[in-house]
Amino acid sequence: MGQVVWSLLLASTMLIFTVGCAGKNPVTQPAAQMEAIQHNQRGIKAEARGENSMALEYFAEALRVYRSIENSDGIVVALVNSSRVLRTDRDYKNARASVTEAVSLATPRSKLYSEVAFEMALVTLMSGELDNAYEWAGKAVAAEKDSNAGARINLLARILFLKGEVAQAELKSLEALSLNRGEAIQHEEANSLRLLGDILATGNRKIEAAEFYNQALVIDKSLGKSRKISADLRALALLSLAQNYPDQALDYYRRAYDTSSNGGDPEGAAHDLLEMSRIYEMKGEKAQSERKREESDRILKARGTLKRGNP
Amino acid sequence: MSIEEDSRFRHLEKKIGIFAVVATLGFLAVVIFIGVDKDMFTQKYLLKFSADRGTGFSRGMPVKLSGFRIGRINSISLNEQAKVDIEIQIEKKYQKWIKSDSVAKLVKEGMIGDSIIEVSVGKAGSEVLNDGAFITFENTKGLEEIANDIAERVKPVLIEVKEIINYVNDPNGDIKQSMKNIREITTDLHGTREKIDELMVESRLKVGRISSDAETLMRDAGVRIKAIDPVLEKADRSVAAFEQKLPKLLEKAATTMDNLEKTSSNLEKITGKALPKTPVLLNSAEDALHRANKAIDAVMDIWPLKSSAPAPNEIDFVPGDSHE
Numbered sequence: 001m002g003q004v005v006w007s008l009l010l011a012s013t014m015l016i017f018t019v020g021c022a023g024k025n026p027v028t029q030p031a032a033q034m035e036a037i038q039h040n041q042r043g044i045k046a047e048a049r050g051e052n053s054m055a056l057e058y059f060a061e062a063l064r065v066y067r068s069i070e071n072s073d074g075i076v077v078a079l080v081n082s083s084r085v086l087r088t089d090r091d092y093k094n095a096r097a098s099v100t101e102a103v104s105l106a107t108p109r110s111k112l113y114s115e116v117a118f119e120m121a122l123v124t125l126m127s128g129e130l131d132n133a134y135e136w137a138g139k140a141v142a143a144e145k146d147s148n149a150g151a152r153i154n155l156l157a158r159i160l161f162l163k164g165e166v167a168q169a170e171l172k173s174l175e176a177l178s179l180n181r182g183e184a185i186q187h188e189e190a191n192s193l194r195l196l197g198d199i200l201a202t203g204n205r206k207i208e209a210a211e212f213y214n215q216a217l218v219i220d221k222s223l224g225k226s227r228k229i230s231a232d233l234r235a236l237a238l239l240s241l242a243q244n245y246p247d248q249a250l251d252y253y254r255r256a257y258d259t260s261s262n263g264g265d266p267e268g269a270a271h272d273l274l275e276m277s278r279i280y281e282m283k284g285e286k287a288q289s290e291r292k293r294e295e296s297d298r299i300l301k302a303r304g305t306l307k308r309g310n311p
Numbered sequence: 312m313s314i315e316e317d318s319r320f321r322h323l324e325k326k327i328g329i330f331a332v333v334a335t336l337g338f339l340a341v342v343i344f345i346g347v348d349k350d351m352f353t354q355k356y357l358l359k360f361s362a363d364r365g366t367g368f369s370r371g372m373p374v375k376l377s378g379f380r381i382g383r384i385n386s387i388s389l390n391e392q393a394k395v396d397i398e399i400q401i402e403k404k405y406q407k408w409i410k411s412d413s414v415a416k417l418v419k420e421g422m423i424g425d426s427i428i429e430v431s432v433g434k435a436g437s438e439v440l441n442d443g444a445f446i447t448f449e450n451t452k453g454l455e456e457i458a459n460d461i462a463e464r465v466k467p468v469l470i471e472v473k474e475i476i477n478y479v480n481d482p483n484g485d486i487k488q489s490m491k492n493i494r495e496i497t498t499d500l501h502g503t504r505e506k507i508d509e510l511m512v513e514s515r516l517k518v519g520r521i522s523s524d525a526e527t528l529m530r531d532a533g534v535r536i537k538a539i540d541p542v543l544e545k546a547d548r549s550v551a552a553f554e555q556k557l558p559k560l561l562e563k564a565a566t567t568m569d570n571l572e573k574t575s576s577n578l579e580k581i582t583g584k585a586l587p588k589t590p591v592l593l594n595s596a597e598d599a600l601h602r603a604n605k606a607i608d609a610v611m612d613i614w615p616l617k618s619s620a621p622a623p624n625e626i627d628f629v630p631g632d633s634h635e
Contacts, residue, residue, distance in 0.1 A: 033625070038623075044627060044629050077626055084628075112626065118633075122633075194634065195634070
C-alpha cells in the first residue's frame with residue numbers, strides 16, 4: 001500500500017515538472033537592451049529615494065545604450081524620465097530640452113505620446129506658459145488610452161483653474177475624481193480632491209472646500225506623501241484664515257512646518273514659519289512674529305535661498 | 312635754177328602727221344580717262360524709289376553698299392502725288408547683292424559728312440531686283456528732327472527743374488523757413504556759448520575754492536598721519552618680535568614636512584605593494600559577480616520561478632503627478 005502511494009507521489013511530481021518544462025519560455029531580449037532597461041529601473045528607484053543626481057546618471061546611461069541600438073521607445077522613456085527628475089530639481093531649461101526631443105521622436109499615434117505630452121504640459125506649466133500647457137494637456141488627454149486618463153484630466157482642470165476658468169475647472173476635476181476613484185489611483189484622487197477644495201474655496205463654498213481638503217489629507221497620509229500632506233495642511237490653514245480663525249490657521253501651519261522640516265523640504269518649512277510670523281503680527285504678538293521670521297531666515301540662509309529684501 | 316630748201320621744213324608733212332596723231336591720241340586718252348572716272352564705260356541698271364520730301368537728295372549723290380560706292384542718283388522728279396521720285400543708277404556687277412528685301416536710306420557719312428544713299432544687302436534666297444524695279448526707301452531722322460525729339464523729351468524735365476527752383480526760392484516755403492530756423496538756432500547757440508563761457512569761469516573759481524579746501528584737507532591728513540606714527544612703531548616692534556620667532560616656526564614646519572615626507576614614502580611603499588594586487592582583486596570580484604548573476608539567472612529560468620518572474624519592461628516611467 002505504502003509503495004503504491006510513494007509511486008503515485010513520484011509520478012505526479014514528474015508529471016508536474018514535465019508540464020512545467022513544456023511551458024512557454026519568456027521572450028529573451030538582447031543584452032544591450034537588458035542593460036538599458038536595468039539602468040532605467042535603477043534610475044526610477046534612485047528617484048524614489050530622492051537621489052536625483054544618481055537617477056539622472058542612470059537615465060543618461062540608459063539613454064546612451066538605447067541610442068547605441070537605435071531603440072526609439074527606449075530613448076523616449078529615458079528622455080521623459082530625465083525631464084521629470086530635472087523638473088523636480090527646478091532645472092526647467094534642461095527638462096524642456098529633454099522632453100522636446102522626446103516629443104520629436106514620439107508620433108501622436110505612439111503608445112508613449114500621452115505620457116510625453118503630459119510631461120511637456122507639466123514643463124510648460126512650470127515655466128508659466130499657461131496656454132501652451134493647456135494645449136499639451138489636451139493632447140495628453142486625447143492620446144490617453146490607458147488608466148491614466150484621470151491624471152491627465154486632473155492636470156487639464158488644474159490649468160483651467162489657473163487660467164481663471166473656474167466653472168470648467170470644477171467640471172473637469174469632478175470628471176477626474178470619478179475616473180481616479182474608478183481606477184483606484186489614490187494619489188491622483190487626492191489631487192482631484194485638493195483641486196476641488198481650491199476651486200470651492202475661491203467660490204466662497206468654504207465648508208465644502210474644507211471637506212475636500214480633509215479627504216485629500218486622509219489619502220495623502222495613507223500614502224505617506226509628506227509634501228502632499230503639507231500642501232493639504234497649508235490649504236486648510238489658508239481656509240481658516242479666510243474664515244477669520246487665526247489660531248486654527250496657526251495650528252495647521254505648525255503641522256505643515258513639522259511635516260516639511262522632517263520630510264526634507266526646508267523651503268516649505270521656512271514658508272510655513274513665515275506665514276506663522278505674519279499671523280502673529282496680525283494678532284499683535286510682535287515678539288513671536290519676530291522669532292518665527294528669524295527662524296525662517298535662518299533656514300533659508302542655510303539653504304542659500306534667502307531673497308527677501310525687508311527683514 | 313635750183314631751189315634752195317630750208318632744212319627746218321624738211322619732212323614737214325611727216326612731222327605734222329605725227330603731231331596730229333599724238334594730239335588725237337592724247338585727246339582720246341583724256342576722254343577715256345574721264346569716261347572711266349564717271350563710270351561711263353561700265354554697265355549699269357536703274358532702280359527707283361519714292362520719298363515724301365526731296366530735301367537732302369541731289370543729282371549725282373553717291374549710292375553706297377556696305378560703305379562701298381556702287382552708283383549715283385540719276386534723276387529726281389516730282390510725281391503726281393506730290394512725292395519725289397528718285398532714280399538711282401547702279402553698276403551691273405553689284406546687282407546680285409541688291410534684292411527685294413534690300414532697303415535704301417538717306418544717311419550722313421559721320422556727323423558732318425556728305426549725305427549718301429545707303430543700300431542694304433538683301434538676304435540669301437531673296438529675289439534680285441531687275442532694271443527699273445522699285446527698291447524700298449526708309450525715312451531716317453535728320454539732325455533737326457532728332458534735336459526736336461530730344462527737345463520734346465527734355466522739356467518736362469526742365470519744367471520740373473523750374474518748379475523745384477521756384478519751391479526752393481519760395482520765401483514761405485519749407486526750405487527758406489528751415490534756413491531761417493537754422494539761422495535763429497545759430498544765433499541762440501551764440502547765446503548758449505556765452506552762457507557756457509560764464510559757467511566755465513564760475514567753475515574755474517569753484518575749482519580754485521575746492522583746491523584750497525583740498526589743501527586744508529591734505530594738511531589735516533598730514534597731522535593725522537603723524538598721529539599714526541606711534542601705531543606704526545608698535546607694528547614695527549611686533550614685526551621684529553615675529554622675526555625673532557619665525558626661525559623657530561620654520562624649524563618646526565621643516566620637521567613636520569620631514570615627517571610628512573616619511574609618511575608619504577611609507578604610504579607609497581604600501582601602495583606599491585597593494586597596487587599590483589588591485590586589478591587581480593577587481594577581476595576576481597567582477598568574475599564572482601558575473602557568476603552570481605549567472606546563477607541567479609539560471610535559478611530564475613527554472614520552472615516555476617520562470618513564469619512568476621516579471622518580464623523586463625522597457626516602458627517604465629518615473630511616476631508622473633498632475634499636481635507636482
